[in-house]
Amino acid sequence: MSLQPPDAAQRIWMLTQMLRIRTFEERVKRTFTDHPGVIRGHTHLADGAEASIVGALSHFRAGDAVLATYRCHGYPLTLGSDPGAMMAEIYGRADGLCKGLGGSMHLTDVRHGFLGTSGIVGAGIPHAAGAAWAAQIRRRGEVVFSFFGDGASKQGAFHETLNIASLWKLPVVFVMENNGYNVVTTTSQEDASAAAGEPLAVKARAHAMPGVTVDGTDPLAVHAVVGEAVERARAGRGPTLVESKVYRLSAHGNIIAPPGVPLHYPEHEAIAVFGKRAEYEAALRGDPVPRWRGVLVQNGMLTPAGADELTARVLEEMERAVSFALASPFPDTACALQYNYA
Amino acid sequence: MAQMPYIAAIDAGIHQEMRRDPAVLYFGQNLATTENHEFLAAYGADRVRVTPISETAEIGIAVGAAMAGLRPVVELYMAEFMLVAMDQVINEAPRMRYMSGGQVKVPLVLKAGYGFACGWAGQHTGSLAALFMGVPGLKVAVPATAADAKGLMATAIRDDNPVVFLHHYLLTLEQGEVPEGEYLVPFGKAEVRRRGSDVTLVATGWMVSRALAAAEQLAAEGIEAEVIDPRTVAPLDLETLLTSVDKTGRVVLVDQAPRHASVSALIAADIAEHRFKALRAPIVQVTAADTTVPYSEPLEAHVIPDTARIAAAVRQALR
Numbered sequence: 001m002s003l004q005p006p007d008a009a010q011r012i013w014m015l016t017q018m019l020r021i022r023t024f025e026e027r028v029k030r031t032f033t034d035h036p037g038v039i040r041g042h043t044h045l046a047d048g049a050e051a052s053i054v055g056a057l058s059h060f061r062a063g064d065a066v067l068a069t070y071r072c073h074g075y076p077l078t079l080g081s082d083p084g085a086m087m088a089e090i091y092g093r094a095d096g097l098c099k100g101l102g103g104s105m106h107l108t109d110v111r112h113g114f115l116g117t118s119g120i121v122g123a124g125i126p127h128a129a130g131a132a133w134a135a136q137i138r139r140r141g142e143v144v145f146s147f148f149g150d151g152a153s154k155q156g157a158f159h160e161t162l163n164i165a166s167l168w169k170l171p172v173v174f175v176m177e178n179n180g181y182n183v184v185t186t187t188s189q190e191d192a193s194a195a196a197g198e199p200l201a202v203k204a205r206a207h208a209m210p211g212v213t214v215d216g217t218d219p220l221a222v223h224a225v226v227g228e229a230v231e232r233a234r235a236g237r238g239p240t241l242v243e244s245k246v247y248r249l250s251a252h253g254n255i256i257a258p259p260g261v262p263l264h265y266p267e268h269e270a271i272a273v274f275g276k277r278a279e280y281e282a283a284l285r286g287d288p289v290p291r292w293r294g295v296l297v298q299n300g301m302l303t304p305a306g307a308d309e310l311t312a313r314v315l316e317e318m319e320r321a322v323s324f325a326l327a328s329p330f331p332d333t334a335c336a337l338q339y340n341y342a
Numbered sequence: 343m344a345q346m347p348y349i350a351a352i353d354a355g356i357h358q359e360m361r362r363d364p365a366v367l368y369f370g371q372n373l374a375t376t377e378n379h380e381f382l383a384a385y386g387a388d389r390v391r392v393t394p395i396s397e398t399a400e401i402g403i404a405v406g407a408a409m410a411g412l413r414p415v416v417e418l419y420m421a422e423f424m425l426v427a428m429d430q431v432i433n434e435a436p437r438m439r440y441m442s443g444g445q446v447k448v449p450l451v452l453k454a455g456y457g458f459a460c461g462w463a464g465q466h467t468g469s470l471a472a473l474f475m476g477v478p479g480l481k482v483a484v485p486a487t488a489a490d491a492k493g494l495m496a497t498a499i500r501d502d503n504p505v506v507f508l509h510h511y512l513l514t515l516e517q518g519e520v521p522e523g524e525y526l527v528p529f530g531k532a533e534v535r536r537r538g539s540d541v542t543l544v545a546t547g548w549m550v551s552r553a554l555a556a557a558e559q560l561a562a563e564g565i566e567a568e569v570i571d572p573r574t575v576a577p578l579d580l581e582t583l584l585t586s587v588d589k590t591g592r593v594v595l596v597d598q599a600p601r602h603a604s605v606s607a608l609i610a611a612d613i614a615e616h617r618f619k620a621l622r623a624p625i626v627q628v629t630a631a632d633t634t635v636p637y638s639e640p641l642e643a644h645v646i647p648d649t650a651r652i653a654a655a656v657r658q659a660l661r
Contacts, residue, residue: 040461092638103463103637119465121395154394183372190394336641
């Protein structure tokens with residue numbers, strides 16, 4: 001295997017991106033209290049999945065593409081999207097990534113390889129295979145990263161797409177972020193593999209492709225597993241299903257309520273619905289972001305002061321993103337009718 | 343009468359029928375994940391189950407269970423999630439009875455929220471009633487009040503056909519008087535929400551409240567609008583609408599859907615065909631713009647009918 005472990009600079013890049021995702025989303029969450037009414041509808045956070053996102057996307061090269069779900073803030077941040085434009089989109093402003101038309105659930109940044117998101121569970125998986133077909137025809141060794149949750153693997157679209165992608169040896173890597181819950185349902189309540197004590201990666205076997213389960217809170221482990229899958233895809237040997245085990249540290253999303261009811265983030269379902277506080281607290285202790293910082297400091301790749309400085313820089317960057325978004329005007333109403341057709 | 347929110351009234355309708363008929367099932371995503379869930383605790387795991395995110399299987403299983411004698415109610419949450427299972431909704435459930443020459447029946451209810459125009463952007467805000475109302479074999483209920491929510495749900499469950507029960511998400515917490523005890527609202531019977539003789543104003547769901555608000559504004563100008571809520575769009579109570587048109591000669595149709603996918607377009611065609619001579623002015627439609635619903639607040643407000651646009655349309659019809 002030619003895959004090299006990441007060097008010091010890459011490891012620090014990983015921490016930087018993890019901190020940026022965490023801090024950006026903390027500002028999204030805080031907006032509900034700092035600026036009530038500024039965020040509307042539904043937002044979903046990736047806290048707990050940062051190591052998985054960053055470990056996987058550490059293999060992204062120019063020309064590759066990424067497709068994801070409505071839990072979509074982390075990918076474009078890692079790919080280089082402007083956090084100000086992202087926050088402006090989430091605030092529905094004219095300077096938003098999608099001109100205020102999409103909002104939090106539908107971030108798209110084609111310029112940075114972030115081809116699109118869907119708010120419908122599982123719907124983006126075939127889109128990724130389609131993009132992979134385009135890559136296959138171009139023959140430049142490009143791959144497509146398809147991110148989705150454990151819940152999506154019970155959709156027909158998941159199984160139909162994995163079959164075709166394997167049959168056609170499409171250059172796509174399916175990264176299933178298994179966070180243990182689909183909204184308020186635990187995986188073992190709705191997944192036959194999980195209920196039988198099997199990893200969800202076994203679903204790959206039905207579609208004749210490798211299926212690997214990895215600790216999604218460890219960026220190095222994800223880097224290694226996704227790296228192998230990406231190599232395989234770039235070499236024309238077809239797709240891989242990676243089950244990346246993470247723990248969503250926030251609730252599924254902010255509360256769902258009609259206007260007039262202030263939106264906020266409720267407690268995680270483990271506590272609010274199932275009364276499993278110990279499970280949630282254990283997940284918090286395993287929080288991948290401080291853990292990875294600790295690893296880098298312990299290995300001498302970063303001094304505590306250096307890590308603090310990095311954190312401060314990220315805080316400042318996301319503060320600027322919030323200020324930029326708040327200052328951005330609302331789009332002109334004419335924009336509402338502009339993009340139905342090309 | 344009991345005071346309760348619209349969403350509780352829907353549950354009351356399901357409870358009423360589940361207590362009465364052991365053939366009624368209730369299942370869907372994120373439903374009954376703990377033992378103390380009110381439906382699971384009351385009716386048990388034979389009849390109340392959580393499903394994975396698998397709309398095609400959920401609705402397809404409902405079709406099969408219905409053909410085998412049960413009465414499933416599928417909790418879909420968002421109307422758009424039915425689109426994942428378009429075949430089962432449009433080309434399976436409503437076809438089976440016909441194709442079998444009347445041998446089987448498919449009594450099921452697809453319960454789905456719609457029209458959540460409060461920042462839910464392009465994929466969770468649709469007003470899809472018109473998509474379903476033209477499918478022979480499907481019935482479509484669109485309750486606008488808590489009482490209708492209970493009564494139409496109960497009727498939907500008792501109906502021997504597949505029913506798309508579309509509850510409006512923006513009405514979720516609206517309080518209303520709801521009859522206690524057994525309560526049914528017939529399908530195909532419109533409700534006149536306000537009497538008037540100058541113009542017939544037709545609206546469903548959340549748009550009923552905006553039409554009524556417009557009617558109040560217009561009353562101050564001496565214009566008396568008759569506001570009619572069809573309550574089910576399939577079957578559609580054309581008779582009540584035509585009777586009103588005979589009186590007023592003027593029609594304004596309000597619909598949260600885009601113009602070319604609206605119930606109002608179909609009602610307009612029916613009224614034009616049957617009452618051309620009674621009309622004293624062209625029919626005016628107040629619909630959403632023909633666009634995907636934008637996320638940003640001022641844009642969303644711009645594309646969806648509001649009270650001012652409805653009132654202006656009435657003035658136009660009276661000109």
